[in-house]
Amino acid sequence: MNESVEKAIDSLWNEELLFLKTVASYDSTLGNEREVQLFIEEYLKDMGLQTDSFDVDTDKVSKYRNYGQPEWGYKDRPVVVGTRKSEGDGKSLILQAHIDVVDAGPESHWEGHAYTPRIKDGRMYGRGVLDMKGGLAANIFALKALEAAGVSLGGDVQIQTVIEEEVTGNGALALLEAGYTADGALIPEPTQHRILTSQVGVIYLRVTVKGAGAHVERAEQAQNAVMKAYKVIEALEGYREHINGQEKHPAFKSHPHPLNVNVGKMKGGDWTSSVPVECVFEARVGCYPGTDPKDIQKEVKSWLLKASEEDEWLRENPPEIEFFGFNAHGFEMDTGSELYETMAASHRRVKGSDVENLSFTATTDVRAFDEFGIPVTCYGPTGGDMHAPNEYMDLESLKDTTKAIAYFMMDWCNSRKD
Numbered sequence: 001m002n003e004s005v006e007k008a009i010d011s012l013w014n015e016e017l018l019f020l021k022t023v024a025s026y027d028s029t030l031g032n033e034r035e036v037q038l039f040i041e042e043y044l045k046d047m048g049l050q051t052d053s054f055d056v057d058t059d060k061v062s063k064y065r066n067y068g069q070p071e072w073g074y075k076d077r078p079v080v081v082g083t084r085k086s087e088g089d090g091k092s093l094i095l096q097a098h099i100d101v102v103d104a105g106p107e108s109h110w111e112g113h114a115y116t117p118r119i120k121d122g123r124m125y126g127r128g129v130l131d132m133k134g135g136l137a138a139n140i141f142a143l144k145a146l147e148a149a150g151v152s153l154g155g156d157v158q159i160q161t162v163i164e165e166e167v168t169g170n171g172a173l174a175l176l177e178a179g180y181t182a183d184g185a186l187i188p189e190p191t192q193h194r195i196l197t198s199q200v201g202v203i204y205l206r207v208t209v210k211g212a213g214a215h216v217e218r219a220e221q222a223q224n225a226v227m228k229a230y231k232v233i234e235a236l237e238g239y240r241e242h243i244n245g246q247e248k249h250p251a252f253k254s255h256p257h258p259l260n261v262n263v264g265k266m267k268g269g270d271w272t273s274s275v276p277v278e279c280v281f282e283a284r285v286g287c288y289p290g291t292d293p294k295d296i297q298k299e300v301k302s303w304l305l306k307a308s309e310e311d312e313w314l315r316e317n318p319p320e321i322e323f324f325g326f327n328a329h330g331f332e333m334d335t336g337s338e339l340y341e342t343m344a345a346s347h348r349r350v351k352g353s354d355v356e357n358l359s360f361t362a363t364t365d366v367r368a369f370d371e372f373g374i375p376v377t378c379y380g381p382t383g384g385d386m387h388a389p390n391e392y393m394d395l396e397s398l399k400d401t402t403k404a405i406a407y408f409m410m411d412w413c414n415s416r417k418d
């Protein structure tokens with residue numbers, strides 16, 4: 001059976017690459033997910049899957065603890081699911097991928113175009129190829145290969161594609177809330193063939209620093225908002241050192257710097273010879289599993305306000321601090337679970353070695369499944385420059401991931417429900 005599955009993956013390989021190139025040619029950044037989602041829904045329909053797609057309803061998902069605060073609407077930004085029904089009494093499975101990608105950044109930093117995927121030296125380059133349209137291709141072609149090889153599955157399989165993994169996680173919540181649940185779930189994020197066993201929580205914040213404007217010629221009477229924002233950013237750096245200097249969470253003991261703080265966006269000033277009256281920056285802060293992101297919000301806010309008191313201007317004009325997007329709790333997996341064992345065995349069959357565990361210093365949609373009590377992990381391909389120019393995936397690792405997912409499905413869906 002193994003041989004015929006691997007053969008099917010080999011013979012579908014060019015089709016898998018073409019599928020990946022196609023989905024990676026869509027710019028599916030925040031707000032632009034519709035076209036690729038429609039393409040995927042049609043693709044799943046052509047495979048004979050029962051499909052559904054709908055927009056996220058914030059009234060329905062806002063009650064969940066991992067709900068992220070959006071600052072935009074959800075119209076025409078569907079989540080998609082395709083279900084392959086089974087007559088058997090085996091466990092059901094969700095294979096999920098997020099379709100949203102982060103901004104490609106300045107085009108001059110890319111060799112070639114970010115949304116014109118290209119293959120060179122065994123790698124495919126392009127925004128979203130690694131994170132995580134490659135994983136989506138693996139999900140779909142693992143199922144296709146099993147069917148081509150005549151393997152019948154004892155449990156239902158859902159292929160899900162969601163939006164906003166990169167900013168709120170509300171897409172994953174929406175499908176689960178609508179009843180698209182299962183006995184287990186796998187998300188092939190690019191884990192470099194490791195099993196994700198824990199991940200940090202994440203919050204986003206926006207800081208608005210006010211100045212007092214003037215022409216540059218009497219700048220000494222003015223307060224430069226950009227320079228004042230610099231002081232607040234220094235305070236945030238102090239916070240980063242503070243949290244990483246504390247006792248580490250057991251899952252992250254061996255990690256040199258588990259809690260990253262990133263200033264990711266900044267805007268200040270309007271004219272070269274005017275003193276800026278406002279500077280706004282956005283930052284991402286990590287926290288350990290077991291902490292409530294709401295408590296971290298309070299902690300960051302009071303840290304920054306306290307530091308601002310040391311500056312005469314900021315004391316009188318404290319920065320405004322708001323929170324948006326991620327309100328993501330951390331995650332820890334039971335490594336004695338059947339899901340873990342099944343994934344570890346699938347890895348061994350493909351790679352011939354024991355799998356390594358990954359304590360991930362960023363977040364993924366696994367926490368939504370965790371909130372619904374569904375066993376879940378991430379396992380996926382290798383590559384580099386995720387969230388950076390010239391993002392790429394190693395194609396051989398995509399093939400291995402496709403095989404590992406196929407084996408995982410065979411074992412999981414053919415084992416009896418508990």
Ligand SMILES: [Zn+2]
Pocket residue numbers: 098131132165189
């Ligand atoms: Zn991702």
